Amino acid sequence: xxxxxxxxxxxxxxxxxxxxxxxxxxxxxxxxxxxxxxxxxxxxxxxxxxxxxxxxxxxxxxxxxxxxxxxxxxxxxxxxxxxxxxxxxxxxxxxxxxxxxxxxxxxxxxxxxxxxxxxxxxxxxxxxxxxxxxxxxxxxxxxxxxxxxxxxxxxxxxxxxxxxxxxxxxxxxxxxxxxxxxxxxxxxxxxxxxxxxxxxxxxxxxxxxxxxxxxxxxxxxxxxxxxxxxxxxxxxxxxxxxxxxxxxx
Amino acid sequence: xxxxxxxxxxxxxxxxxxxxxxxxxxxxxxxxxxxxxxxxxxxxxxxxxxxxxxxxxxxxxxxxxxxxxxxxxxxxxxxxxxxxxxxxxxxxxxxxxxxxxxxxxxxxxxxxxxxxxxxxxxxxxxxxxxxxxxxxxxxxxxxxxxxxxxxxxxxxxxxxxxxxxxxxxxxxxxxxxxxxxxxxxxxxxxxxxxxxxxxxxxxxxxxxxxxxxxxxxxxxxxxxxxxxxxxxxxxxxxxxxxxxxxxxxxxxxxxxxxxxxxxxxxxxxxxxxxxxxxxxxxxxxxxxxxxxxxxxxxxxxxxxxxxxxxxxxxxxxxxxxxxx
Numbered sequence: 001x002x003x004x005x006x007x008x009x010x011x012x013x014x015x016x017x018x019x020x021x022x023x024x025x026x027x028x029x030x031x032x033x034x035x036x037x038x039x040x041x042x043x044x045x046x047x048x049x050x051x052x053x054x055x056x057x058x059x060x061x062x063x064x065x066x067x068x069x070x071x072x073x074x075x076x077x078x079x080x081x082x083x084x085x086x087x088x089x090x091x092x093x094x095x096x097x098x099x100x101x102x103x104x105x106x107x108x109x110x111x112x113x114x115x116x117x118x119x120x121x122x123x124x125x126x127x128x129x130x131x132x133x134x135x136x137x138x139x140x141x142x143x144x145x146x147x148x149x150x151x152x153x154x155x156x157x158x159x160x161x162x163x164x165x166x167x168x169x170x171x172x173x174x175x176x177x178x179x180x181x182x183x184x185x186x187x188x189x190x191x192x193x194x195x196x197x198x199x200x201x202x203x204x205x206x207x208x209x210x211x212x213x214x215x216x217x218x219x220x221x222x223x224x225x226x227x228x229x230x231x232x233x234x235x236x237x238x239x240x241x242x243x244x245x246x247x248x249x
Numbered sequence: 250x251x252x253x254x255x256x257x258x259x260x261x262x263x264x265x266x267x268x269x270x271x272x273x274x275x276x277x278x279x280x281x282x283x284x285x286x287x288x289x290x291x292x293x294x295x296x297x298x299x300x301x302x303x304x305x306x307x308x309x310x311x312x313x314x315x316x317x318x319x320x321x322x323x324x325x326x327x328x329x330x331x332x333x334x335x336x337x338x339x340x341x342x343x344x345x346x347x348x349x350x351x352x353x354x355x356x357x358x359x360x361x362x363x364x365x366x367x368x369x370x371x372x373x374x375x376x377x378x379x380x381x382x383x384x385x386x387x388x389x390x391x392x393x394x395x396x397x398x399x400x401x402x403x404x405x406x407x408x409x410x411x412x413x414x415x416x417x418x419x420x421x422x423x424x425x426x427x428x429x430x431x432x433x434x435x436x437x438x439x440x441x442x443x444x445x446x447x448x449x450x451x452x453x454x455x456x457x458x459x460x461x462x463x464x465x466x467x468x469x470x471x472x473x474x475x476x477x478x479x480x481x482x483x484x485x486x487x488x489x490x491x492x493x494x495x496x497x498x499x500x501x502x503x504x505x506x507x508x509x510x511x512x513x514x515x516x517x518x519x520x521x522x523x524x525x526x527x528x529x530x531x532x533x534x535x536x537x538x539x540x541x542x543x544x545x546x547x548x549x550x551x552x553x554x555x556x557x558x559x560x561x562x563x564x565x566x567x568x569x570x571x572x573x
Contacts, residue, residue, distance in 0.1 A: 094448055103457070144572070
């Protein structure tokens with residue numbers, strides 16, 4: 001299977017603290033990878049490095065087998081990686097449409113924006129995601145939306161850009177059961193279209209349900225990787241996690 | 250029905266602040282009209298406003314971009330004079346005024362880029378850092394010019410004079426240039442990637458960065474735009490009065506800032522209104538001139554300027570708090 005992205009011995013330090021220590025990870029086409037670990041394990045640092053928000057201090061990042069230089073968030077998006085960040089990366093005073101197209105606006109020559117086309121597409125996406133309130137349309141400000149609806153906007157952005165890899169950082173936090181189910185449906189749809197997902201979560205049950213493969217992170221290191229076939233219950237995964245965490249020290 | 254409501258509420262969200270400052274402008278006109286009808290129908294009063302407005306527009310509108318990006322710049326009032334100095338000095342030394350104009354504007358852009366880079370790279374407070382630059386540049390001008398003004402009567406015979414600041418059937422040409430500038434900026438702010446990115450960056454710079462927007466570059470460009478606007482304002486004024494004088498621009502510092510906020514652009518970033526700012530400029534310009542026109546002494550000017558800023562802030566508060 002083709003590797004969409006590969007981290008090879010990536011290290012990231014903040015001052016004297018090593019947040020990521022020679023972490024290696026790959027995501028192949030069509031698979032859902034669950035990234036798990038305790039608070040402070042380095043999950044957020046890992047994905048922020050992976051999607052170009054942080055630049056690694058050491059190690060390589062490979063996109064479809066090719067090493068990339070000067071990796072940044074724009075390059076990540078241009079390489080087909082979209083991220084639904086934990087904080088959702090929205091600008092609440094701006095409209096839904098502006099948020100969906102943030103950083104990847106549809107443009108005429110000279111940088112003017114195809115506003116009508118953007119609004120049309122945004123309204124289509126809003127219906128696709130299933131916003132319940134009729135009061136909401138593409139030009140409503142994001143600040144008026146509930147947490148679940150905001151997550152919808154962040155996901156709509158990833159859908160529109162037809163990413164090959166979608167990174168979901170704690171996507172089910174603070175969501176209702178119904179909204180969580182919507183996120184799961186979304187992940188399954190992505191997988192069905194032979195694209196990949198990297199799913200980061202606190203909730204082992206959520207991660208277990210959705211993932212094909214698990215990567216356990218502890219204190220900045222990838223300490224264990226296993227396939228879903230290797231285990232049969234989320235409890236088993238939890239036990240493996242408990243056994244591996246701290247054991248490598 | 251619900252669609253109508255959402256249309257109205259979205260319309261109000263987008264335009265409420267501009268409408269607010271238009272309302273203030275109309276109210277001010279009515280007060281003046283009632284207070285001094287005979288002064289108000291004399292065309293020369295409006296003519297003096299028209300002379301003042303373009304300069305303020307060139308200063309104020311770029312500030313809307315910068316404030317929307319979450320930063321502020323006070324140094325523009327000195328950049329204004331530096332660009333005017335470069336322009337006047339070169340004209341005096343026999344350089345073609347058209348070239349001097351370009352070089353003057355380039356100077357403004359360069360100063361803006363330097364100020365922006367300083368603030369963004371070293372993560373300085375833009376308020377304090379630009380206050381420093383304001384004094385520093387003013388000092389540089391006073392030293393370089395020996396506190397002497399430069400008269401450039403020769404500029405009148407050059408083709409750029411009638412084109413830029415000449416008289417067109419009773420209207421000063423700079424009105425037209427300011428109008429073109431406003432239209433350009435309206436589209437630049439609302440329909441162009443530059444303006445849209447400024448709004449994202451000012452709203453939440455972390456989100457903007459995560460979405461691949463180069464936050465630092467956007468902010469530096471906004472500072473450059475302020476530098477360009479100040480340079481245009483300074484050079485135009487120098488041409489109109491045929492004189493560069495070393496303290497020029499200082500008087501516009503607080504007026505231009507007042508026009509931004511009276512115009513309905515909130516101080517916290519992410520939002521801004523070009524149309525509102527034009528009316529903000531109108532309010533400030535008419536206050537400056539109108540108070541005298543209705544026969545009150547100039548001492549009242551500052552009092553009313555202060556009052557209108559506070560009233561405008563209170564009025565815009567009705568439009569709501571910052572949403573997060």
